[in-house]
Amino acid sequence: MLQLRRITKAYRMGEVAVPILHGIDLTILRGEYTAIVGTSGSGKSTLMNILGCLEQPSSGHYYFDARDITLLSDNERTDIRNVRIGFVFQQFNLLPRLTALQNVMLPMVYAGYDRAERRERAMAMLEQVGLADRMANRPNQLSGGQQQRVAIARALVNQPELLLADEPTGALDSRTGEDVIELISELHAGGLTVVLVTHDPSVAHHSGRIIRIQDGQICGDSQPWVPDKPPPSR
Amino acid sequence: MSWIGLRHERGGADLAETIVLAWSSLLANRMRSALTMLGVIIGIGAVISMVTIGRGAQLQTENQLKSLGSNLIFVQSGVAAGGGPASRGAGSATTLIWEDAKAIAASIAAVADVAPNLSQRTQVVLADRNTNTTVVGSTPAFVAVRDFLPLSGRFFNEAELDQSARVAVLGQTVVDSLGLTASSALDRTIRIRGETFTVIGTLEFKGSTGFRDQDDQVLIPLTTMASRIVGVNTTAGVSVESIAVSARSAASMEAADYQITNLLRLRHRIVPPRQDDFVIRNQADLVNASNAVANVFTALLGGSAAISLLVGGIGIMNIMLVSVTERTREIGIRRAIGARCSDILRQFLIESTVLSLAGGLLGVLLGVVASLAINAAFGWSAGIALDAVGWSLAFSLVIGVFFGAYPANKAAQLDPMTALRSD
Numbered sequence: 001m002l003q004l005r006r007i008t009k010a011y012r013m014g015e016v017a018v019p020i021l022h023g024i025d026l027t028i029l030r031g032e033y034t035a036i037v038g039t040s041g042s043g044k045s046t047l048m049n050i051l052g053c054l055e056q057p058s059s060g061h062y063y064f065d066a067r068d069i070t071l072l073s074d075n076e077r078t079d080i081r082n083v084r085i086g087f088v089f090q091q092f093n094l095l096p097r098l099t100a101l102q103n104v105m106l107p108m109v110y111a112g113y114d115r116a117e118r119r120e121r122a123m124a125m126l127e128q129v130g131l132a133d134r135m136a137n138r139p140n141q142l143s144g145g146q147q148q149r150v151a152i153a154r155a156l157v158n159q160p161e162l163l164l165a166d167e168p169t170g171a172l173d174s175r176t177g178e179d180v181i182e183l184i185s186e187l188h189a190g191g192l193t194v195v196l197v198t199h200d201p202s203v204a205h206h207s208g209r210i211i212r213i214q215d216g217q218i219c220g221d222s223q224p225w226v227p228d229k230p231p232p233s234r
Numbered sequence: 235m236s237w238i239g240l241r242h243e244r245g246g247a248d249l250a251e252t253i254v255l256a257w258s259s260l261l262a263n264r265m266r267s268a269l270t271m272l273g274v275i276i277g278i279g280a281v282i283s284m285v286t287i288g289r290g291a292q293l294q295t296e297n298q299l300k301s302l303g304s305n306l307i308f309v310q311s312g313v314a315a316g317g318g319p320a321s322r323g324a325g326s327a328t329t330l331i332w333e334d335a336k337a338i339a340a341s342i343a344a345v346a347d348v349a350p351n352l353s354q355r356t357q358v359v360l361a362d363r364n365t366n367t368t369v370v371g372s373t374p375a376f377v378a379v380r381d382f383l384p385l386s387g388r389f390f391n392e393a394e395l396d397q398s399a400r401v402a403v404l405g406q407t408v409v410d411s412l413g414l415t416a417s418s419a420l421d422r423t424i425r426i427r428g429e430t431f432t433v434i435g436t437l438e439f440k441g442s443t444g445f446r447d448q449d450d451q452v453l454i455p456l457t458t459m460a461s462r463i464v465g466v467n468t469t470a471g472v473s474v475e476s477i478a479v480s481a482r483s484a485a486s487m488e489a490a491d492y493q494i495t496n497l498l499r500l501r502h503r504i505v506p507p508r509q510d511d512f513v514i515r516n517q518a519d520l521v522n523a524s525n526a527v528a529n530v531f532t533a534l535l536g537g538s539a540a541i542s543l544l545v546g547g548i549g550i551m552n553i554m555l556v557s558v559t560e561r562t563r564e565i566g567i568r569r570a571i572g573a574r575c576s577d578i579l580r581q582f583l584i585e586s587t588v589l590s591l592a593g594g595l596l597g598v599l600l601g602v603v604a605s606l607a608i609n610a611a612f613g614w615s616a617g618i619a620l621d622a623v624g625w626s627l628a629f630s631l632v633i634g635v636f637f638g639a640y641p642a643n644k645a646a647q648l649d650p651m652t653a654l655r656s657d
Contacts, residue, residue, distance in 0.1 A: 054570060054651045075574050082572020093567045093654065097262060110572040115251070154571065 001162070001193060002028040002051065007060035009046050009216075020046045022216040023060070030161070033188045034195045035204035038213035044197045045166055047213065051195060052087045052164045053077045082110050086155025090167035092147045094139040100126060100150045101135040107158050125153040129183060145176030152183060156192075163187065165196040169203055181206055249584075256585040260592075263557075270553040271593035273546025274633065278597025278626045280539035283604035285622040288532025290614035295524045299517060301440050301448070305346075305481040306379070307490055309338075309498070311474075312511035329511040332456065332472040334501060338479060339375075341497060344490035346482045349379040350474040352459050358408065358452055359425040365411035368451045369426055371459020379480045382448075386416040387435030390455050398457040402431040406439045407450040426452070429462050487516055536622070543626070546593065547633035554586045554641035565645050566653030579646035586638025587631060594630025598623050 009021040020043045028034055038044040049055040050062060053069055062069040064084070069077060081087070094103045104122040113121070126135055129149040139147050148168060155163060165184060169177030177200075185206050188194045196207065204210050212220035260267040311330045335350035353370040376382065377389050390401050402424060404412075409419050416436045424431050431454065440448040454463070460472040481490040491514055498504075498512050558565070565578055573581075605618045 049651055052570075054654070075576075078569070078572055078574045081570060087570060089654075093563075093570070095564055095567060097259070106568070107571045109251075110568075110574070110577055158572070 001030040001065060002026070002195075003061075003063040003066075004050075005061040005063070007047075007050060007057045007062060009043070009050065009055070010058050020216050021050075021057070024216075024218060026211070026218065028193070028195060030193055031191065032193055032195075032209055033185075033207045034209045034211060035207035036195065036197045036211045036213060037199060037201070037204050039199065042213045043216040044213045048164055048166045048195070048197045052085055053081050054087070082107055083158045084160050084162060086152075086158070086160040086163045088148070088151050088155050088163065088165040088168045090170040092139070092144075092151045092171070094147055094150055094154075096139050099136050099138055100131060100142065100146075100153075103139070103150055104153045104157050107154060111158050122153070122157055125157045126150070129153045143176070144172050145179055148172060148176075148180050149183065152180070152187075156187070160192075162193045162195070165194070167197055167199070169198065169200060177203070252581060252584050253588060256581070256588045259585060260589055266553060267589060270549050271589060271596065273549040274543065274590050274593030274630055275546075275597040275600055277539065277543030277546040278594050278630055279600030279604060280542050281536055281626045281629075282598065282601025282619055282622045283608060284535035284539045285532060285619040286601075286605035286617075287608055288528060288535050289619055290609065290612060291531065292525060292528035294612075294614060295528060296521055298441060299521050299524060301381075305484055305487055306517045307479040307481060307487065307494065308515045309334075309477040309479060309494060310513045310515065311476065312509075312513055329502065330474050330477060330498075332460075332474055334498060335373075335474065335477045337497060337501060338477065338494055342490060342493045344481055344486040344493060346480045347375045347378040348480075349373055349376040349478045350456055350472075351376075351476045351478060352456060352464060352472070352474045353451075354459075354464050356427060356463070358412070360412045360414070360422060363412050365408060367405075367408050367411070369459065369463060370451050370453050371456040371463070372453060373456055376453060376478075379478045382440065383438050384435040385438040387420045387433070389435055389453070395455040395457055398461055399455060400429060400431045400458055400462070401434045401454065402426070403435040403437055403453040404433055405437045405447075405449040405451045405453075407447055408452055409436050424452075426454075427463050487518070491516060540629075543629065543633065547590070547637040550586055550590050550593075550634065551637035551641060553589075554582065554638055555644070557585070558582065558641045558645040561645075562648060562653045562656045565648050566650055566656070569648070569650035570654055575646040578648075579642050582642035582645045583635060583638050586642065587634030590630045590634030590637070591627075594627050597630070598627060601626070 004024050004026040007021055007024040007026075008019065010017040010019040012018075024047060036044045036047065046055065050057050053064075056070060060070075064080065069080070072080075094100075095106070098106070101119070101122055104125055105118045108118040108121065123132075123135065126132060129152055131146060131149055131153070134142060134146060134150075139150070142150065148171075152163075152168075163184070168180055168184065172180060181203055184194060184196065194207070196203070198204055209221070209223040211218055211222075309330065330350075332350050335348045338345055339348040349372050351370060351372050353368050355366060355368050357364050358367050358369070373395055374389055374391055377384075384403065385406070387403070389403055390399065393399075394401055404414075404419055406416070409416060412419070412424070414422065419433050419436050422433045424433060437449070437451075437453070456472065456474070479490065479494065481487045495510070495514060499510065502511055504510055568578060568581075601623070602618055609615070609617070
């Protein structure tokens with residue numbers, strides 16, 4: 001489903017280019033639950049942003065369903081973010097002035113659903129993450145765990161195939177963090193492809209595959225993809 | 235699989251929804267939005283009330299010029315032939331005589347009445363009071379030509395004209411200056427240049443034409459004027475400065491103008507290359523001249539008000555730039571979950587347009603109230619400059635789009651990841 005070929009990324013800091021990723025090769029199959037672990041500064045978040053079409057690599061190719069993302073226009077990448085990828089951030093990134101329901105409806109606004117359908121589906125989504133009674137609350141009236149659930153509902157409301165979660169438990173205490181991880185595991189069980197970034201080993205152990213990143217390179221893969229091996233059963 | 239068509243239809247949020255969204259984000263910063271709008275409110279209000287003032291003044295001047303009399307043609311003594319390059323201007327030579335006026339009245343069919351006019355500024359004395367005013371020598375036709383009726387007493391008649399009677403008819407400003415009233419002025423004796431005159435009437439109130447006060451004059455018979463006050467008797471007869479002619483109708487103005495020109499050329503023996511020694515002006519010329527002045531006046535007022543509108547627009551741009559900077563993170567979030575550049579552009583453009591259009595509507599309200607107050611204060615009936623209302627609303631829309639374009643474009647061009655990282 002996802003294929004990275006010799007992906008590099010360097011940030012320009014004034015005159016000097018600071019390299020973050022040094023040639024990443026990675027394949028992720030449909031239905032996999034992958035955890036990317038690494039120390040801070042290892043480049044795992046940058047890798048995540050590239051997977052989420054939020055950033056373009058400096059060089060290399062990124063194939064999403066055999067389509068080279070690096071050749072697409074900004075609008076096309078935006079539409080992929082909108083409909084095919086759900087992104088969950090460490091800091092939730094909810095809009096503070098909108099209610100939980102409005103936040104969840106937002107991706108559907110850009111996808112062009114009409115108002116009634118948006119409402120109906122957002123409400124169903126919030127119910128699924130267990131927030132049926134919090135729909136009219138604004139983010140600052142919700143706990144961190146609840147906010148992350150709203151963010152997950154928002155990520156999934158357009159029914160994407162891929163859920164990317166960048167340190168989803170990073171801003172939560174361990175108990176609510178576990179709840180969130182449990183929710184993500186349930187979603188994976190329902191058929192969603194999940195990639196999450198974490199530095200918490202207990203979170204990573206929920207996944208079926210752990211990829212270690214150090215200094216911008218993959219230094220360990222618990223289940224490397226071999227071309228002739230059939231994809232894991234789902 | 236095609237990437238295009240991921241979305242149901244382009245357009246996403248409908249316009250009404252985006253406007254509601256824009257309105258709610260403006261309400262989130264009530265004070266700031268109100269202050270920003272104030273620039274547009276004042277600008278639009280100023281444009282509308284200034285144009286109203288200009289139009290009102292114009293209408294007023296037009297009415298006053300009409301009060302000079304109807305279908306009026308002025309024949310003025312012409313340019314003195316000084317023999318040099320410098321013209322001394324109309325009226326600098328006394329080339330017209332009373333006989334010219336009589337000839338015009340007698341031989342031109344398009345003409346209704348003719349009143350010759352010889353005037354001088356001088357001192358008018360009543361006992362211990364005196365005033366400086368214009369003494370005008372004319373004929374009884376003055377009343378008909380200038381549409382200027384006596385308020386009290388009567389105008390002098392033909393008999394008094396023939397006898398060079400020492401009678402005077404006072405304008406209301408003169409009546410006031412001499413400490414009299416319309417009724418108490420009658421039968422008083424005044425002195426002009428040492429000559430005594432009996433006041434037989436006062437003229438109705440007319441007001442100023444904007445050029446001079448029509449009520450600041452004393453009318454005496456032309457004969458008396460020529461023999462006792464000015465004393466310009468040429469060999470050809472009594473010289474006059476100007477001849478006021480009323481045409482029979484508005485339609486006969488041009489005919490009268492043409493015939494008077496021909497008659498006077500004949501009488502003055504003017505053949506090319508000699509220039510006419512008289513100048514003919516009609517009321518329309520005066521109205522046009524004053525309209526031209528009023529239009530410049532209106533344009534100046536409206537223009538300076540438009541500048542304040544421009545400043546209001548810059549205020550909108552400023553606050554939108556602040557808003558974009560403040561909401562960088564929001565833009566990043568929206569971009570991350572699938573807002574295209576064009577969606578962001580639209581959002582901010584509509585926000586600035588709503589801001590400026592709301593300001594425009596309130597400005598129209600302010601302008602209309604101010605216009606009504608101005609009309610009431612000056613007793614004008616010019617009404618509200620409705621076209622200015624329409625234009626300024628359209629203009630405020632344009633301002634919203636124009637001054638919103640740069641900030642909105644800045645917002646749309648933000649890199650999603652950079653925007654997300656900011657706070």
